[in-house]
Amino acid sequence: MNRRDFLKRCAAVGAGGYLLSNKSVDVNVKHKRPLNIVFLMIDDMGQRDVGFMGSDYYETPKIDKLAGQGMVFTDAYANAANCAPTRACFLTGQYGPRHGVFTVGDPARGSSSDHRVIPIANDTTLDSYHVTIAELLGPAGYVSISIGKWHMGNDPELGPIGQGFDENDGGNETGGPKGGYFSPWNNPELPSGPDGEYLTDRLTDEAVDFIERHQDRPFFLYLPHYAVHAPIQGKEDLIAKYQDKPPSNGQDNPKYAAMVDSVDQSVGRIMAKLEELDLVENTVVFFFSDNGGHSGATSNFPLRGFKGTFYEGGIREPMIVRWPGVTRAGSTCNEPVIGIDFFPTMLEIAGVTKPADKLLDGVSILPLLKGADSLGREAIFWHFPCYLQNQVVGARDPKFRTRPVGVIRKGNFKLMQFFEEWVLDGGWDARETNNAIELYDLGSDPYETTNLANTNPAKRDELLNMLIAWQTSVNAPIPNEANPAYIPS
Numbered sequence: 001m002n003r004r005d006f007l008k009r010c011a012a013v014g015a016g017g018y019l020l021s022n023k024s025v026d027v028n029v030k031h032k033r034p035l036n037i038v039f040l041m042i043d044d045m046g047q048r049d050v051g052f053m054g055s056d057y058y059e060t061p062k063i064d065k066l067a068g069q070g071m072v073f074t075d076a077y078a079n080a081a082n083c084a085p086t087r088a089c090f091l092t093g094q095y096g097p098r099h100g101v102f103t104v105g106d107p108a109r110g111s112s113s114d115h116r117v118i119p120i121a122n123d124t125t126l127d128s129y130h131v132t133i134a135e136l137l138g139p140a141g142y143v144s145i146s147i148g149k150w151h152m153g154n155d156p157e158l159g160p161i162g163q164g165f166d167e168n169d170g171g172n173e174t175g176g177p178k179g180g181y182f183s184p185w186n187n188p189e190l191p192s193g194p195d196g197e198y199l200t201d202r203l204t205d206e207a208v209d210f211i212e213r214h215q216d217r218p219f220f221l222y223l224p225h226y227a228v229h230a231p232i233q234g235k236e237d238l239i240a241k242y243q244d245k246p247p248s249n250g251q252d253n254p255k256y257a258a259m260v261d262s263v264d265q266s267v268g269r270i271m272a273k274l275e276e277l278d279l280v281e282n283t284v285v286f287f288f289s290d291n292g293g294h295s296g297a298t299s300n301f302p303l304r305g306f307k308g309t310f311y312e313g314g315i316r317e318p319m320i321v322r323w324p325g326v327t328r329a330g331s332t333c334n335e336p337v338i339g340i341d342f343f344p345t346m347l348e349i350a351g352v353t354k355p356a357d358k359l360l361d362g363v364s365i366l367p368l369l370k371g372a373d374s375l376g377r378e379a380i381f382w383h384f385p386c387y388l389q390n391q392v393v394g395a396r397d398p399k400f401r402t403r404p405v406g407v408i409r410k411g412n413f414k415l416m417q418f419f420e421e422w423v424l425d426g427g428w429d430a431r432e433t434n435n436a437i438e439l440y441d442l443g444s445d446p447y448e449t450t451n452l453a454n455t456n457p458a459k460r461d462e463l464l465n466m467l468i469a470w471q472t473s474v475n476a477p478i479p480n481e482a483n484p485a486y487i488p489s
């Protein structure tokens, strides 16, 4: 069966179909299906990079306003600690072992002589046979666009168009803006604007234009900003605004602050356009980021670590969902949620029934949006069979942001299984002594300072058993081959 036939067969629209004009919806009826989805995916924005999560250095009044109008998730996670795997999980609704995008580029980063095991091969693009969220929303009547960073391959096959979006502005295989944040872009998917045009503003122009053009039909606006990923380049007038501002909690970079400020203005302009066109009550808006804040650019304090580590600072994200008539304004949810949950959530919002043979690893967060305080899900998982080089504060290791690791969070407990020690130093039988396991109680120790692996052996074994069972269930490849080039230091 080819892909088109598969899509035709599987794109079943929910009972009742959908309305063709979003203006005809009575917004006061809670169960009326909203028709538009706006997903704002910021790049490398740390959980503490926004005012509503406690930053008093960066100024994000528009994002904070959105947070006040919607529901804030305090325990929202990216599926990975770096860019591409989070995006592959978001687009497919599946954990990494299903699609093989585990990291960005080379899985063997750093010096091979420092690798104790051979890492697992990594897919740098998302294979076209995967069914993306855009491919299921399209047949349900949605017009869709991806504006900004794609990082999953190039069109016509592996870019946004190839993967089901109707339009693509600026998305390709690259993980950062090749030409920097000021035009010309050096991007075949985005015609350069006047010299000096700022990328975040330009992508926002494209988003506003898309909303205007498609205001009379259901739309899915996916806006994966290139910001606030390196290079750290802000607009001069915004940099000046932060130049004399005192640092706070380790956040002190005016150029980065200017980039965050531009993202804030982007959110403000998009919300203003929705209001102007009388669409705001009929649009669900998501705000999220793809991994933790980057070392050298910002501080995730008091969360431990940075982008690239699987401590909380590398994977915990700022997250808002605003769904008028459903999410209570100013509400907060503490249930752990993760990037793969957006796929089933958006299907449900759109009234699209999941095709029987489309495998989804996440769960719809609709009950949470409606006020429930739990999803009843046992645990969430991460799988990273690769090396990420560089030294960052909070990492376990002086040479790597992370070495190969598996992670589970269940309730307030989080367990990390480091594969080098696990595989080479005795596995299960040596789990008390081989330094493979870390266990934290995020409830009492959100900053991951006290490893409980040997002081709470019952909880350790419970989570470790669940993690191993999950790895088996998804065929997660464990890097179990010793590296002959390894030189003990």
Ligand SMILES: [Ca+2]
Pocket: 043, 044, 082, 083, 229, 290, 291
């Ligand atoms: Ca990123």
